[in-house]
Amino acid sequence: MTTTEPLQVIQADGGVNGYDPQMPESELLHCYRAMLQVRAFDAICLKLQRAGRIGFSIPNEGIEATQVGAASALRKSDWIFPSYRDFGMALYHGVAPLEMMHNMFGNARDGAKGRQMPVHFSFVEPIRFVSISSPIGTHIPQAVGVAHAARLRGEDTVVLASFGDGGTSSLGFHSGLNFAGVWRSPVVFLCQNNGWAISCPTEEQTASDGFAIKGEAYGIPGVVVDGNDLLAVRKVTLAAVERARAGGGPTLIEAKTFRMGGHSTSDDPKRYVPAEQFEHWKKRDPIPRFEKFLQAAGLLDAAKAVAMNAEVTEEIAVAARAAEQVGPPALETIFSDVYAALPAHIRKQGEQAFDLAARRGEARSGDGTFPL
Numbered sequence: 001m002t003t004t005e006p007l008q009v010i011q012a013d014g015g016v017n018g019y020d021p022q023m024p025e026s027e028l029l030h031c032y033r034a035m036l037q038v039r040a041f042d043a044i045c046l047k048l049q050r051a052g053r054i055g056f057s058i059p060n061e062g063i064e065a066t067q068v069g070a071a072s073a074l075r076k077s078d079w080i081f082p083s084y085r086d087f088g089m090a091l092y093h094g095v096a097p098l099e100m101m102h103n104m105f106g107n108a109r110d111g112a113k114g115r116q117m118p119v120h121f122s123f124v125e126p127i128r129f130v131s132i133s134s135p136i137g138t139h140i141p142q143a144v145g146v147a148h149a150a151r152l153r154g155e156d157t158v159v160l161a162s163f164g165d166g167g168t169s170s171l172g173f174h175s176g177l178n179f180a181g182v183w184r185s186p187v188v189f190l191c192q193n194n195g196w197a198i199s200c201p202t203e204e205q206t207a208s209d210g211f212a213i214k215g216e217a218y219g220i221p222g223v224v225v226d227g228n229d230l231l232a233v234r235k236v237t238l239a240a241v242e243r244a245r246a247g248g249g250p251t252l253i254e255a256k257t258f259r260m261g262g263h264s265t266s267d268d269p270k271r272y273v274p275a276e277q278f279e280h281w282k283k284r285d286p287i288p289r290f291e292k293f294l295q296a297a298g299l300l301d302a303a304k305a306v307a308m309n310a311e312v313t314e315e316i317a318v319a320a321r322a323a324e325q326v327g328p329p330a331l332e333t334i335f336s337d338v339y340a341a342l343p344a345h346i347r348k349q350g351e352q353a354f355d356l357a358a359r360r361g362e363a364r365s366g367d368g369t370f371p372l
């Protein structure tokens with residue numbers, strides 16, 4: 001029921017042993033571009049954070065193929081319950097980097113009005129990308145609930161719930177998988193096993209033989225895949241999505257990968273990750289690996305790769321500059337989106353807050369009126 005050897009498609013020389021991904025050239029290049037976008041977004045956010053221009057960011061280097069490969073198996077009508085290391089799924093589905101940068105700066109155009117941490121994105125269009133939740137694993141039963149609701153309504157929607165190896169120790173993982181198994185919910189669980197939960201290594205996380213096997217206790221088949229092989233991740237995710245859509249129930253995918261950066265910009269992984277692990281995984285970088293495949297298939301050459309990289313980096317840099325120009329959300333937005341009709345005592349508190357901000361010279365354009 002559970003596979004143990006990670007499925008691979010792309011070989012060291014870029015060959016695929018006759019495998020046909022059944023993706024048009026434009027789609028393969030779109031996947032490549034989305035991975036470049038993740039890496040550029042990461043690199044620029046790291047610089048912004050180090051320069052004190054944003055507060056925080058989450059590195060994704062090394063896991064781009066897992067995010068993009070899995071996202072490519074979904075329809076726009078499906079739902080994503082992501083982990084905080086999954087924004088490549090949003091980029092793949094066409095969320096504009098500028099929308100994401102508004103969140104990184106917590107500015108007035110941020111969809112969450114600056115109330116979320118950076119990287120805690122949520123989007124309704126072009127795909128339902130549910131707000132990342134910081135408490136690990138809490139989104140797993142929520143994803144199952146949405147999948148169950150879709151089934152009750154007779155929709156053919158599929159839900160992807162993504163989490164890390166550390167997420168499998170949460171209560172949400174066990175209750176979520178249990179009910180998904182009982183209800184045969186149309187949900188795909190994606191465990192990104194990157195070997196670490198901040199500084200906790202896999203061997204201290206679980207005594208079981210990997211993570212895919214954990215599905216068996218809940219009657220859910222498990223599949224292990226090479227998470228740095230975009231075509232392999234897409235292949236297993238597509239099979240799981242199609243099974244779920246056809247009423248076949250959930251699947252637990254374990255994607256073996258590695259984060260080449262810190263847990264967050266507040267972390268220094270060199271203090272706990274052995275240097276050999278970085279060297280081992282550097283040779284397995286998912287982007288050059290996919291480049292080799294594209295080159296072998298005659299879809300990419302060095303000049304085109306350089307040009308795409310430059311174009312994507314410029315796109316993200318332009319987005320960062322534009323988002324930084326947007327001011328912070330107006331003070332009154334802390335009173336919005338909660339009440340249909342603002343209670344008198346809240347209105348009074350607001351007016352006092354606006355008055356105080358004005359007297360201190362802290363009021364900005366827009367502060368001091370209720371939009372409600």
Ligand SMILES: Cc1ncc(C[n+]2csc(CCOP(=O)(O)OP(=O)(O)O)c2C)c(N)n1
Pocket residue numbers: 083085134135136163164165166167168192194196197198263
């Ligand atoms: C319930 C809960 N416990 C602890 C934390 C602190 N914390 C944040 S990220 C993290 C590690 C999660 O590791 P993993 O699930 O493997 O994901 P990765 O960061 O490796 O992608 C921890 C322990 C938290 N956010 N929520």
Ligand SMILES: [Mg+2]
Pocket residue numbers: 164165166192193194195196197198
């Ligand atoms: Mg992890």
